[in-house]
Amino acid sequence: MNHRLTPDEIYFKLYQMFPHAEAELVHNNAYELSIAVMLSAQTTDIAVNKVTPALFEKFPSVYELALSSPQEIETYIKTLGLYRNKAKSMFNFAHEVIGNFNGEIPNTREELMTLSGIGRKSANVILSVIFNVPAIAVDTHVERVSKRLRLAYQNDSVLKVEQKLMRKFRKEYWNKLHHLLIFFGRYHCKSQAPLCETCPFTSFCYYYKHL
Numbered sequence: 001m002n003h004r005l006t007p008d009e010i011y012f013k014l015y016q017m018f019p020h021a022e023a024e025l026v027h028n029n030a031y032e033l034s035i036a037v038m039l040s041a042q043t044t045d046i047a048v049n050k051v052t053p054a055l056f057e058k059f060p061s062v063y064e065l066a067l068s069s070p071q072e073i074e075t076y077i078k079t080l081g082l083y084r085n086k087a088k089s090m091f092n093f094a095h096e097v098i099g100n101f102n103g104e105i106p107n108t109r110e111e112l113m114t115l116s117g118i119g120r121k122s123a124n125v126i127l128s129v130i131f132n133v134p135a136i137a138v139d140t141h142v143e144r145v146s147k148r149l150r151l152a153y154q155n156d157s158v159l160k161v162e163q164k165l166m167r168k169f170r171k172e173y174w175n176k177l178h179h180l181l182i183f184f185g186r187y188h189c190k191s192q193a194p195l196c197e198t199c200p201f202t203s204f205c206y207y208y209k210h211l
């Protein structure tokens, strides 16, 4: 049977599964989340959370970061992939935040995306988690799950997936939805071994149908 659930039904089922879904990158403010998001590219949140305590102790704000050097920053993030590029981005980011935004992390997508190391996905995470602005960040989990749940077509771009999710779900659900889809993708609908036998979405799942 191909019984498709409405977006509202999907939202509430996900909510029941993961009522406590939230950002797993440890942070205390907009600066720390911006850096953590930047570091999380092609790396797990767990790996990022291991390096950030020492990193933020040494560089508690953009000012300490700007007075450092990419080489010094590298020593704190060496265990992460792409650490050289990330250190450079962090250094430039700090100077840009100080020079263009008086040292404050900006709160619009357009401004955030002018900063080194911050793309659309990262900007959406910062907007929704820190500034409570409705936004849906599409990472690898959100993209995979959205396509399996037929909320987007298999060959849709990341931007297209984001636009479709925004169209299908109520705006007041967006910020929680982003975390729900990540948790569902990370802990249930995993990339390689999804837990289909205990999934409420088998009746219309694209992946399950093609198993």
Ligand code: SF4
Pocket (backbone or CB within 6 Å): 148, 149, 188, 189, 190, 194, 195, 196, 197, 199, 200, 201, 202, 205, 206, 207, 208
């Ligand atoms: S049926 Fe399997 S692949 Fe489909 S959404 Fe559920 S866990 Fe994911």
